[in-house]
Amino acid sequence: MALLKWTRRYPRVRAISCGLFSAFLLILSFPFFEGNGMWWFALLTPLPLMLVADEPVIRPSRAAFFAGLGTLPAWLWTHHWMWGVSKVGMPILMVYLALYPGLFVWVGHRMVQRFGRRWIVLPVVWVGIEFLRGTAAFTGYPWYLTAQPLIDSPGQVLAGPAAFGGTYFVCLLSAVFAWQVWKVLRGGAFLGGMFRVVGVLGVWIALGLAGLSGERDGREVVVGIVQPNVPQDIRMEWTDRQRVADWFTLRALTEASALDQLRPDLIVWPEGFVPGWTFDPESLQHEREEELTWSMRPRFEGDAPDLVGMPSRIPATMIVDQLLAMQSRIGIPMVVGSVAFENLNIRRDSEDWVMYTNDGMFNSAFVVDDGEIGSEWYNKMHLTPFGEVMPVISNWEWLEQSLLALGAEGMEFILSPGDSPVVLEVPDGDDVIRVGTPICFEATVAGVCRSLVFGKGNRRADLLVNMTNDGWFGSWDPSRRAHMLIARWRSLELATPMIRSANTGVSCVIDARGRVVEERLSKVDPDDPKSGYLNASIRLGSGAMRGGAASALFSWGFGWLMLGVTGLGLFLTFLQKRSEPTLEADE
Numbered sequence: 001m002a003l004l005k006w007t008r009r010y011p012r013v014r015a016i017s018c019g020l021f022s023a024f025l026l027i028l029s030f031p032f033f034e035g036n037g038m039w040w041f042a043l044l045t046p047l048p049l050m051l052v053a054d055e056p057v058i059r060p061s062r063a064a065f066f067a068g069l070g071t072l073p074a075w076l077w078t079h080h081w082m083w084g085v086s087k088v089g090m091p092i093l094m095v096y097l098a099l100y101p102g103l104f105v106w107v108g109h110r111m112v113q114r115f116g117r118r119w120i121v122l123p124v125v126w127v128g129i130e131f132l133r134g135t136a137a138f139t140g141y142p143w144y145l146t147a148q149p150l151i152d153s154p155g156q157v158l159a160g161p162a163a164f165g166g167t168y169f170v171c172l173l174s175a176v177f178a179w180q181v182w183k184v185l186r187g188g189a190f191l192g193g194m195f196r197v198v199g200v201l202g203v204w205i206a207l208g209l210a211g212l213s214g215e216r217d218g219r220e221v222v223v224g225i226v227q228p229n230v231p232q233d234i235r236m237e238w239t240d241r242q243r244v245a246d247w248f249t250l251r252a253l254t255e256a257s258a259l260d261q262l263r264p265d266l267i268v269w270p271e272g273f274v275p276g277w278t279f280d281p282e283s284l285q286h287e288r289e290e291e292l293t294w295s296m297r298p299r300f301e302g303d304a305p306d307l308v309g310m311p312s313r314i315p316a317t318m319i320v321d322q323l324l325a326m327q328s329r330i331g332i333p334m335v336v337g338s339v340a341f342e343n344l345n346i347r348r349d350s351e352d353w354v355m356y357t358n359d360g361m362f363n364s365a366f367v368v369d370d371g372e373i374g375s376e377w378y379n380k381m382h383l384t385p386f387g388e389v390m391p392v393i394s395n396w397e398w399l400e401q402s403l404l405a406l407g408a409e410g411m412e413f414i415l416s417p418g419d420s421p422v423v424l425e426v427p428d429g430d431d432v433i434r435v436g437t438p439i440c441f442e443a444t445v446a447g448v449c450r451s452l453v454f455g456k457g458n459r460r461a462d463l464l465v466n467m468t469n470d471g472w473f474g475s476w477d478p479s480r481r482a483h484m485l486i487a488r489w490r491s492l493e494l495a496t497p498m499i500r501s502a503n504t505g506v507s508c509v510i511d512a513r514g515r516v517v518e519e520r521l522s523k524v525d526p527d528d529p530k531s532g533y534l535n536a537s538i539r540l541g542s543g544a545m546r547g548g549a550a551s552a553l554f555s556w557g558f559g560w561l562m563l564g565v566t567g568l569g570l571f572l573t574f575l576q577k578r579s580e581p582t583l584e585a586d587e
Helices: 002-007 011-029 039-043 047-054 060-084 089-115 121-136 148-152 162-186 190-212 232-236 240-259 281-290 318-330 397-407 440-444 446-453 477-494 548-573
Strands: 220-227 266-268 293-295 313-315 334-342 345-348 354-357 360-369 424-428 431-436 463-468 498-502 508-510 516-518 532-539
Touching: 011 039, 011 047, 011 060, 011 089, 039 148, 039 162, 047 060, 047 089, 047 121, 047 162, 060 089, 060 477, 089 121, 089 548, 121 162, 121 548, 148 162, 148 477, 162 190, 162 477, 162 548, 220 240, 220 498, 220 508, 240 266, 240 293, 240 318, 240 532, 281 334, 281 345, 313 318, 318 360, 334 463, 360 424, 431 446, 440 446, 440 463, 440 477, 446 463, 446 477, 446 548, 463 477, 477 498, 477 508, 508 532, 516 532
Parallel strands: 220 266, 266 334, 431 463, 463 498
Antiparallel strands: 220 532, 293 313, 334 360, 345 354, 424 431, 498 508, 508 516
16 A cells, blocks of 8 residues: 555656556466466456556546556557568557557546446446447457456356356456455455455356356267468468469368368368469359469479479469369368459450459358359458458548558458358258358457357357468467457357367367367478367357347447446536546646
């Protein structure tokens, strides 16, 4: 307590330190170091910023500025991999993320001044601001939310309430717990305060156990996952020779998975890894009619040097035709990622100059069975912000192109969003496996996964397949781990297992409680330890959503409720004159 009183003498340092401490707790709680993160630090992550919101000492707007400034080192640490993607976009994103802790301090203090130190005031504001960043603002960025590390709590019990109200409901419980701890630290009736802390934790655990109870077991299936480990710098300039070389790698891994003693019922490839320009049947037929070919001449020194014995040109659909023939031969259905077009038109001035024009280009997931491409496929609905679309900015093509030329040379934002949550049906003997396929970033977006698995509380999909390309993170493994950790929440919320097939990083099998049950790759190439395949068994999800349509509505609406209450409360603070606290001198 003496330390808290002493910090009041240096209010700027106090606000910066609290922002830094909160961010430091967040870093420790996520898996940013060897092994798993120290999830228990997530219980206290909101506390330092609550201290500033409750007692800013200096003008609240200044306290908010310095508190947000204090979080900047953590955002830089967690996102430093972006420097290799966009040298202009990275600092803009860092400043943007630091705005939200400062916004919490400013809004939170106004709410405390207007409504008092009631147990629910600051926790509601905390969740409202997290939801604003994670879902409501622009296209949303739901990474590094307070509650997310808690899926590593023993038995996932502290994450369990997400089965009723989603991740933001657990964020509220976490914030209520942190607020009660802060009230104890502030002084007052210690025993009474500790009773409230224990009471909150007890209710939390009870809700968690209830959310995890009554787990329904569907039938068991075996899945095969292929991880080719193609570096992202190659993917950015995927030459025709490299596509052929990578096809040989994918074929070897797929055949090894099919021949494994644990024979899979389904084989999954990562996002966008069919080595061609498209995969939808109509566009492929258009390529065949145009008799397109690829040149096998190296485009630069080191262009797939191990590829030998190839003719000078090959048909553009050769790899796809070989893929379909391979699938027919091994007799195992596959889910693969590639590009689909709407109304593709091909212009060709020469063998080496070809232009694809279209009314829509999609990042898609397809089923291949009996040597044929399924008649239905899923088009990614939620494009990755600043990776596939620039929120708001993409509405002006000239502005988007100018910013890309300035800070992300070589990138193009040419994808269109899908408009419906198509569930794929994979044959499984006399039955089918209903598969929802959130692509890459979509596994972190609760609304997308919910629409794929449930409709009005009724189950539409038995399995989630997350195809992803985590090569964007470069050598920064912690962000790959964080991506996987966040995806695990979708399985817990929806009581549905997930298969993650990553180009590189963490390919794994996640059960219906969000537990990673297998992530060890079987190696095919001893010189490449990050490539391989993974065969594992998993039980499919079954039954309706816990709580049915009412639970689905609550899960969808809880974050909006918290944001709405926060917005209404902030509005009311401007309607009634508040009695401002006495602020100490700004030293």
